[in-house]
Amino acid sequence: MTQQARKALSGVTMKPFWLDRPDAPDTRFPLETATQCDLLIVGGGFTGLWAGIQAKEQNPDLDVVLIEAGRVAHGASGRPGGVVSTSVMHGLSNAARIFPKDIDELERLGHENMHGFLDTITRHGIDCHAEWGGELTVAVDPDHVPALSDEHRLHLEHGHDSTLLDTDGVRAQINSPRYFGGIWSKNISGTVHPALLAWGLKRAAIELGVRLYENTRLKRVVDNGATLIVETSIGARIKASKVLLATNAFAEGDRRIKRRVVAVRDRVLATEPLSDAQMQSIGWQNRQGVYDTRTQMNYMRLTKDNRIIFGGRLAYAYGGEISPSVDQELDTYEPLAGAFFSTFPQLDGLRFSHAWSGPIDLTTRMAVHFQRYHGGKAVYAGGYSGFGVSASRFGARIGLDILNGSRQPESHLEFATSMPTVVPPEPFRWLGAEITMYALDTADEKGGWRRPWLNMVTKLGFPLS
Template sequence: MHNNSHFQPFWFSEALKKESDNTVTSLKHDIQTDVCIVGGGYTGLWTAIELKKQQPNLDIVIIDKGLCGSGASGRNGGCMLTWSTKYSSMKKLYGEEEAVKLVQASERAVYEIADFCKENNIDADLRLNGTLYTATNKAQQGAMNGVLEQLSKHEVNSWQEWQHDKVQQEAGSKLHCEGFYSPAAASVQPALLARGLKRVAENMGIKIYENTPMENISTEIPISITTPEGDIFTKKVVLALNAWMLEQFPQFKRNVVLVSSDMAITQPIPEKLNDMGLKDGKTVIDSRIFVHYYRSTSEGRLMLGKGGNYFSYGNKISKVFDSPSRYSKLLRRSFNKLFPKLEEEKFAATWTGASDRSTTGLPFFGQLDGNKDIVYGLGYSGNGVAQTWIGGQILSSLVLEQKNEWSQSGLVSGPKGSFPPEPIRWCGAMMVRNAIRRKECAEDNGKSPLWLDKQLAKFANAAGKADKA
């Protein structure tokens, strides 16, 4: 049976309610396999599905320490966005040609996932209604101009500027003073997508063991993975653990920072949303460093999230990530400011997700300590719902040792850059976070931020926005 006794984030508990068969299979004995994937979220599932598509005879096992999708995959904001707004930082890291390719790949991912859901009857409330990037104060205006110019130069610009009135109308809020729309984006019920991928993977013959944590990995040949009740002997391993990677592989401890993204959702209020202009599933994201993001669901709920709140000391996955949000007051303030007409609407639920923010704001992939039989990917930085599809392409290519655009992508370079050690890192993160809050508060009130706050905020800006989780 599913273990429902502990806290489950809203999307995930909704998804489990819809499953007719809720038996959970855990590993109880030793097994042998060709490929063992550790982590049953989006990255692990897409990798398994891609491997099976290419080599149907491959024996593939996925293990997850909880239920598939119970980590970041089942609790994010469900905003399927692309990397187009990160073009400038990708160009710096990987060069122009590769940056253009990654923008195109990330847009293709959105449509590939939508098609996959249709073909496989995954009802994940996926709505291909695009995204609207807005400014909610004067200081944010013009934030998109530079990157759009560069995208246009390479003919990969899917964005168009909308008239002021249209932005406010379609975003359902008078707070927006500028907006750019791209059709290459969607919203999705993230846990239904994860559980749907699990079902498809099992139907393809992939074996999935839930409530089966990896306790140890021995890199001798054959590689063996120890779980509480059975060992797995395998030729290849894919580590798709995301934020949980840091608990077992300290070598990545300084390459990512665990930071919370906090979300709240209303009861269904379809008529009110309709009257406000929120008529479809487009996602709306503002231009602050710690972004606000929101979207409606097809049953008429409104979900609002905000990035960059709780920074984990020493990258520990703490209880904070598995309970209602401790920032509900902050969420409420933002919600009331954006939607004054909905002040009376209570939140049906709040929750938190751990986002593994890399130094570049982009994920990185590679071989563990140079061992070609053990590959990994992490660091989606809160922008992974569509990008994990790319992760699946990259990791499956690495497992099959193919030389192709995926295995030779700029992202396959291991971690780029590192954060300072503790306690400097945490103190620094707090200083920067609080400076950003003061700066954005001043800007919201039409005032000029303090010089020091602006300088400190640049540290976060260098890695791009603290995206959705």
């Protein structure tokens, strides 16, 4: 398998496929002079962009400034699989796990969020290659099928248009020898091109009047009583009445954010475009976004030009480093390439065009939460733990409402008023992550001590098994 993987990775571009486009928008100039505003948004990823748009649409007279440390979409937002869903809590089963009393309301809010998502991209003419084939969760072991049946019942209880597939049914959707069952959820879910979405949101925010500055990194936040003074790395000072910290895995804005947010990385591959014969060999006519049930989960989706985006295999670097050098080494991607060819042996000979990693803001909740600082004048909204392309719109909306005094009833629910548990500091964080990632990589194949370890980590708050 290693030789096959190495051949497929030969000549690969070490850059996110989504960002490798000649039509990327020009970079906005940095903020170089002092300014003031009603609302400062720190972070030009999905949460920050959605926040800027919603804030201006709610109140066109509001003076909104958004600063981004690098370039819009070049952090986490230009790197994910790009599957969008009605869930705002990392999936229905995760929502039921963490907030069982509020599950009905969270489901309603999730559907409302996706309708708002659709409305925004339609009104602002954002062509993000959206396809609405739904989501498909697939069992990679016959022993996983009963859990899928339980998950399907949960979907039906909450009114989802969801179909339970047996082995023949799931392989009729996607022809893989690894799949033994599946759940096909069809409620306004599917896939988007994440970079095109982010760039479209950037354009929409600017057109609405958001003052957006790139290459403007936050240095520190100083509480000035009635206002906050934000200092940037190039010496500019911003006086703001309120600050939304949309920094997610980067956790900038207050050192205490990282007590609850762990920055892990996800590896992703993009294939060359499949030929008509190759597409016929795998089926996938409904073009769903796909997640599997293996312990170290893989996910995949198709692009507009029929490439397969195939991701998975979490990793952690000491101190939560976002872009360690190991993620630029081809060997890092060989296990992921091996998993791809185990999934689609009929695609032997297909090459990968791009390989990259992307940061994920992991918490014990595995879903968005909100941290309040400086007497409520600053709010951190993040911790999506993946699955944030559409949930980030919801996180931005709730974060803005909390800054405005929690006027909406949903901002008083448990998900908005509580926080995930604290994660141990270094070096215990790194040691625990190393053992856990190794267990995730090898549990399905070797078992042994790995299952009890993953069960223990699950009991501590991370639902890994």
